[in-house]
Amino acid sequence: MEKAPSSSVEIVEVGPRDGLQNIAEFIPTSVKQELISRLRLAGLRAIELTSLVSPRAVPQLADGRELLEHPHIQGLLADTSLRLPVLVPNIKGLDVALQRGVREVAVFVSATEGFSRVNTNCTRRQGVERAKEVVVRAQEFGISVRGYVSCIFSDPYDGPTEPSSVLSCVKELLAMGCHEISLGDTLGTGSPRDVRKLLTYLKDNGIPMSRLAGHFHDTHGNAVANVWEAYHCGLRVFDSSVNGLGGCPFAPGARGNVATEDLLYLFMKAGIDTGIDISKVVDTGAWVSGMLGDQLGCNSCSQP
């Protein structure tokens, strides 16, 4: 029943967006740009650059436009072999991205009502409709869209998530034209058993594993185990964050994303190619850790 192991996986580095967005003190655009450049030099071919959400909601990424206009970032955007998604909440954000040469955007919906209300000030249904507007317009411009489903296992306000809610979000995002759906364990409450249960359920309901990505946070130290379990269920795309940076401003208590370094180690030791130079990523992690210093919470300081 399980997909045969393939010889490669794709790592989507989300550090510059998901990893930074929760840090209170503003990080200069030049540091963000250098982080992205270093990640690219380490071999990462898929890097989420920033988000174009309201500066009020996520002040840390208020420089999204400026970052995209930076000559180095423009240089990367010119390389059509790279995946450089930008998170956009609505048509306005999409248009800003389009004007700056972005070729992939990401939209997000919550599988749960509580997080949807607090994160995006709308119901789950309204969130799906909002995403659909973006996807439809993006397609008119030949822009590919990645869909995020948040809170796949639990919601900070509502408790455990119904798998059927995740399924319905995934179906809707695929139906509207997203090329890939990233399943987000926003709170990091999932365990390998949860991962297998959910992915088996989605598979049994007709969702091809090849269209899914796994996005795990390491709240309980289970994130690498979750990735490995998801790999065995057939997933081949995983989001991670250099140095385990991360958390979410609207999910109190949520810890960092799974560290890119840890995932690279997992796959390297299993003989599964990522095309990424782990030692350069470790160096980049040390560099960003030094640049951010005390702004990092304890969830980041421990990553190798």
Added chain:
Amino acid sequence: MEKAPSSSVEIVEVGPRDGLQNIAEFIPTSVKQELISRLRLAGLRAIELTSLVSPRAVPQLADGRELLEHPHIQGLLADTSLRLPVLVPNIKGLDVALQRGVREVAVFVSATEGFSRVNTNCTRRQGVERAKEVVVRAQEFGISVRGYVSCIFSDPYDGPTEPSSVLSCVKELLAMGCHEISLGDTLGTGSPRDVRKLLTYLKDNGIPMSRLAGHFHDTHGNAVANVWEAYHCGLRVFDSSVNGLGGCPFAPGARGNVATEDLLYLFMKAGIDTGIDISKVVDTGAWVSGMLGDQLGCNSCSQP
């Protein structure tokens, strides 16, 4: 081929020994005693109390005798339903343990020459002989012996470990009468793929999985994934350390033990009983973290 999942696993808490031994500043005996008492109250039924190695080699545990004589610890030792092993390097250590009512000791051998030389100042073969002396004498007194095999995947001085070396250590320890062999990834360089390869190799060579325990360090964030893989290979006993305390004075760069909290989370979410109250362990982790404060390296401060 795989052992069917059972409904319970045994967690051997090694924080008071493996977790503390690498901390430079001396921790008062009263704190060690309270740590053990709190772990017991959290439901742990197997706790490695201390080691009786040379105070020169491990100054942090120089108070091993005193700790064992503490009334609270003597009270725990009187409960024959508990497993409270004490690490002993030789006959002298064994005698000290015997005199204080210890009913289980642990011996250790390295699967590799480099670590054996630096950790115990003897060859691997001499280490096995030394362990055998202890086991033979322990059995005369009806004392059960747990055997540790260090460096199952790699050695800080020699590089990767030959699986045949691990096999031969396990065979020798079983043959001399150890009731359980704890396989130690001392450097934390193992990945799930390594775990499966080694355990499959041991199984294929006649080692019953029921006699093995897994002892993983979290150097590359893969320890929980390693435990989960080992569980699927049939292991049902795992060593861990509250708050992820740990490291090894003779294995430079090695990081903390896998955190007890993370393992409990893994198993709890999988519906596998440990008999341990995770919230009390989390509280104990926070308490010990507060007690140790700055003495903890970064590898410990991040554990939930």
